[in-house]
Amino acid sequence: MMKRAIREKLRPAARRQAQTGLMLAAPVFLGSGIFFLLPFCLMLRYSLTFGIGGFRFVGLRNYREVLESPAFQLAAVNTVRFLAVGLPLIMALGLLLALLLRQKLPGAGLLRRVLLLPMVLPVASIVMLVQILFAGPGILNGLLEQWGLFPRQWLNGPESFWVLVGLYVWKNCGYNVVLFLAGLNMIPEELYQTAELDGAGPWAKFRFITLPLLIPSLFFGFIFSIVNSFKVYREAFLLGGEYPAQSIYLLQHFSNNNFRNLNYQRLSVAAILLFSVIFLLVGLLLWAQRKTET
Template identity: 40%
Template structure:
C-alpha cells in the first residue's frame, strides 16, 4: 500500500468526525446566515448587514479584540519567561512544570468561587487593601476586565509554557556550549540562540492562545451572567448566547461566519509570517 494511502486511512476516523461535528454544522451555519430564523427563506446578505450595523455586535467585537490584544502578548511573554526559567532548572523542573499545569485541571465553577472569595466586595483582596489604607471596589461588578485577564493568564500560562518547553527542547545544546566558549552571556544566548530557535513555535503558540481566548466566556458568564454590569467583559460569546436564547439564529450564524473569516485571516497571516521568518532562519 502506498504511504500516502496509509496516511489517509489513519486520518480517516478523525477526519470523518471533523466532517460530522465541525464542517457540516458550520456549513449549516453558513446556510442559516443567508436565511430567516424560521422557515429558511433566503434573504441574501441582509443578516450580515444587520449584524455589521448591530451596536451590541460592535461592542462585543471591540471587547473581544481588546481582550485578545492585551491577553495574548502577555500570555506569550509570561509563559516564555517561565519556560526559560524552568528549562534552566536542573532540579525541581518537573515539579514546577506540573504546578503550572494545575489550573487547567480545576473546573471553571470552582475557579469562579475562588475568585468570589478573593475579589468580592468583602473579599480577601479588599481586606488586604484596607489594611494598607486603600479603599476597595466591587471587583466582580465594576473591575471585571482585569479579573478576566488575570483568570485567562492564570489558567493558560502552564499550557503555553509546555508548548514553549517543547520548542526549547528542539534547540541543540551544542549551540549554547559554543556560545559559552565564545564568551556569550545569558542575555546574548537568549537573544541570538533561544529566540530564533523558538520562532517555529511562536506560530502554533499564538494561534492556540488566540483560540483559547474564546474559552474565557465560561468565566465571564459565571462572574457577571448574560449581561455583565461591567460592559468591558461583554464578549462575542455573550452575544451569541443571548441571540440563541432569543432565537436570533440568523444573526448568530452571520456573526459566526464573520468571526470565523476574521480568525482564519489572522491565522493565514500568522502562517505567512511564520513561513517568511522561517525561511530567514
Template identity: 60%
Template sequence: MKKKDRLIGLFLSLPITIGLLVFFVIPFIITVYYSFTFGVGGKEFVGFANYSKVLSSAAFQLAAYNTIRFLLTAVPLNVFIGLLLALALYSHFGGTRLFRSILLFPMILPIASTVMVIQVFFANGGILNGILAYFGLPITDWLQGPYAFHILVGLYIWKNCGYNVILFLAGLNMIPPELYQTAEIDGASSANKFCYISFPLIVPTLFFVIVMSIINSFKTYREAFIIAGKHPQNEIYFLQHFLNNNFENLNYQRLAVATLLLFSIIFLFVGLLYWWQNCHTEDSL
C-alpha cells in the same frame, strides 16, 4: 499492492471523513446559508442585510471590541510570561521541580472552583474589600466594573501560562547544547545566545504556543459566564455572550452572521501568524 494499500487507507480514514462532514462541513454550509436568508427555515434571500444589521448593532460592536481587546492584551502577555518562565526553568535554578508543579496546578483545577476563588477575593464582601475596609479605604465592586476585564486577563494567564511553559521547555530542550558551547567559546553573551540561537530555533514552538493561546483565550468565556452570568458588565461582554443570547432568542440569522464573523476574526489572526512564520522561515534560509 499499492491499490490495496490505498483502499485500506481510505477505509480507515472513512470514519474521520464522515465525522468531519457531519459535524463541521455540513453545519458550516448551513450557517453560511442562514446568514444570507430571513425567516423560519431561511426561505427569503436577503443578501448582506443580516451582516449590515449585526455590524451596526451596538451589542455586537461592544462584544467584538472586548474580544479583540482581550486577544491583543491577554495573548501577548501569556506568551511573553510563559517564555520568560521557560527560560528561567531552562537555566536550572534552585527549586525547579517545585516551580513546575506550581505552574501545572491551575491546569487540573475545575473551572467552578477557580471562579469561586476569584469571587472569594474580589466580590463585594470578599477578602480584598475586607482589607480595604479595615484600613479605611473605599471598597470597589471589582467584578462589576472596569477592573473585571483585568481580573479576567489575570485569570486567563494564571490558568494557561503553565501549559505554554511546558511547550517552550520542549522547544528549548530540542536545541543542541553544542550550539551554546560554541557560542560561549566565541564570547557570546546570554542576550546574543538568545537572539541568535534560542529564539530562531523555537520559532515553530512559538507559533504553536500563540495559536494555542488564541484558542484558549476564547475559552475564557466560561469564567466570564460563571462570574457574571449571561449579561455581564460591559467590560467583559464578549462575542460568545452575543452568540449565546441570540441562540436563546432563536435568532438563527444573527447567530449565523456572528458565528461567521467570529470565525473570520480567528482565521485572520491565525492567517497572520502563518504569514509571519513563512516570512521568518524564508529569511532564515
C-alpha cells in the same frame, strides 16, 4: 523491461495501500462532514436568509444589521482588546518562566507542578476562588478597607476586564511553559558553548540562538493561546452571567444571547464573523512562520 516489470508489481501494492488509507480515513471524513461541514453550510444559509425557517433570501442585510448593532460592536471591541492584552502577556510570561525553569534553580520542580495545577482544576472551583477574592465583600476589598482605601467593584466594573485577563493567564500559562521547555530542550547545548567561546553574552545568545530555534514552539503556543482565549467565555459567564459588566461582554456573550432569543440569523452571522477572525489570525501566523523559515 526490468523497470517496467517492477512498476507493474508495485502498482497493485500501492493501490492496496491507498485503498487501506482511504478506508481508515473514511470515518474521520464522514464525521467531519456530518458534524462540521453540514452545520457550517446550514449556518451560512441562515446568515443570508430571514425568518425562523430561513426561506426568504435577504443577501448581506443580516451582516449589515449585526455590524451596526451596538451590542456586537461592544463585544467585538472587548474581544479584540482581550486578545491584544492577553496574548502578548501569556506568551511573554510563559517564555520567561520556561527560561527560568531551564536554569534548574532550586524549587523548579515544585514550580512546574504549581503551573500545571490550574489546567486540571474544574472551572467552577476556579471561579469560586475568584469570587471569594474579588467579590464585593471579598478578601481583597476587606484588605483595602483595613488599609483605609475605597473598595472596588472588581467583578461588576472596569476592573473585571483585568480580573478576567489574570484568570486566563493563570489558567493557561502552564501549557505554554511546558511547550516552550520542550522547545528549549531541543536546542543543542554546543551552540551556546560555541557562542560563549566567541564572546557572546546572554542577550546575544538569546537573540541569535534561542529565539530563532524556538520559533516553531512559539508558533504552536500562540495558536493554542488564541484557541484558549476564546474558551475564556466559560469563566466570564460564571463570573458575570449572561449580561456581565460591559468590559467583559465578549462575542461569545452576543452569540449565546441570540441563541436564547432564537435569533438564528444574528447567531449565524456572529459565528461566521468569529470564524473569519480566527481563520485570518491563524493564516497570518502561518504566513509569518513561512517567512521566517525562508
